[in-house]
Amino acid sequence: MLLIRCPYCEEELPELEFRNAGEAHVVRSSHLADVSDQDFEEFFFIRTNPKGIIYERWRHIHGCARFFNAVRDTVSDKFLMTYKAGEPKPLLVSEPAKTAPAKPKAAAKPRSRKGDA
Amino acid sequence: MAKASTKSGAVAERRPALAGREIAAAAVRVAVLPPAERISLRAPAGSVSALSKALGLTLPTKPKTSASKGGRTALWLGPDEWLVIDEAGKSPVADCAPVKALHSAVDISHRNVALAVTGSGAEATLSAGCPQDLSLAVFPVGAATRTILGKVEIVLLRTAPDAFRVECWRSFSDYVFEFLGEAAHDAAA
Ligand SMILES: [Zn+2]
Numbered sequence: 001m002l003l004i005r006c007p008y009c010e011e012e013l014p015e016l017e018f019r020n021a022g023e024a025h026v027v028r029s030s031h032l033a034d035v036s037d038q039d040f041e042e043f044f045f046i047r048t049n050p051k052g053i054i055y056e057r058w059r060h061i062h063g064c065a066r067f068f069n070a071v072r073d074t075v076s077d078k079f080l081m082t083y084k085a086g087e088p089k090p091l092l093v094s095e096p097a098k099t100a101p102a103k104p105k106a107a108a109k110p111r112s113r114k115g116d117a
Numbered sequence: 118m119a120k121a122s123t124k125s126g127a128v129a130e131r132r133p134a135l136a137g138r139e140i141a142a143a144a145v146r147v148a149v150l151p152p153a154e155r156i157s158l159r160a161p162a163g164s165v166s167a168l169s170k171a172l173g174l175t176l177p178t179k180p181k182t183s184a185s186k187g188g189r190t191a192l193w194l195g196p197d198e199w200l201v202i203d204e205a206g207k208s209p210v211a212d213c214a215p216v217k218a219l220h221s222a223v224d225i226s227h228r229n230v231a232l233a234v235t236g237s238g239a240e241a242t243l244s245a246g247c248p249q250d251l252s253l254a255v256f257p258v259g260a261a262t263r264t265i266l267g268k269v270e271i272v273l274l275r276t277a278p279d280a281f282r283v284e285c286w287r288s289f290s291d292y293v294f295e296f297l298g299e300a301a302h303d304a305a306a
Contacts, residue, residue: 014248
């Protein structure tokens with residue numbers, strides 16, 4: 001079974017307790033009425049759907065019930081790290097498979113980096 | 118009141134979920150626990166000390182922990198969420214009522230049914246349907262968590278090395294009881 005680290009429970013817990021909640025860092029405009037149809041379409045419907053690293057929202061629905069964010073590789077289905085909701089998007093993983101092999105510690109130790117939203 | 122209804126033939130009878138049912142396997146016993154007072158408590162960090170004082174126990178702030186005092190137990194469910202169970206007949210919702218600090222205390226006494234799973238096969242019985250590591254080293258006495266059993270959500274509390282309290286929603290209690298019954302017989306060894 002896949003183990004997912006919940007940043008609120010501070011523990012790796014079984015995937016059955018979690019639920020995916022779509023792509024992370026999709027920012028809703030604070031003036032939604034002023035947004036053009038095209039921009040709204042992009043905000044509302046268009047997702048990056050990458051092959052590789054994806055930033056996602058997850059929810060520990062059958063645990064602490066918190067939403068948090070995760071960095072996952074859609075090819076290997078591996079969770080690279082998780083971090084609390086509201087924390088800046090981490091730029092830790094730059095194509096781990098192609099260049100140097102990914103450091104195994106990167107997944108275990110989430111680290112927030114202030115400054116890059 | 119009771120007399121009047123008896124006369125008219127319509128007797129209202131309270132029948133608790135799973136009343137009178139019990140499983141006794143070789144190494145495990147599953148018993149229905151008596152009704153208890155319960156609240157779902159939500160509060161920010163700044164209200165914890167005032168609520169702890171009102172409830173008469175220190176609300177745990179660490180994941181997967183609980184605190185118990187005088188028949189009352191507070192289980193950490195989330196960063197600002199607790200399940201408070203009172204088995205001594207006192208009302209935690211009444212105790213929280215005068216607290217001025219921001220909080221939400223909702224009486225859920227009758228939402229849950231509690232089961233006691235005890236015996237040398239208790240851990241194996243729960244592990245049949247709970248995906249968490251329930252070994253004593255990882256899930257010690259006093260550990261508490263919301264998790265899954267089979268297809269339903271439960272709240273699990275370890276009360277002794279070989280004893281657990283399982284809290285589930287009333288409408289799921291039949292499923293949980295049957296599930297634990299099947300597992301209990303498998304865990305006989
Ligand atoms: Zn959690």
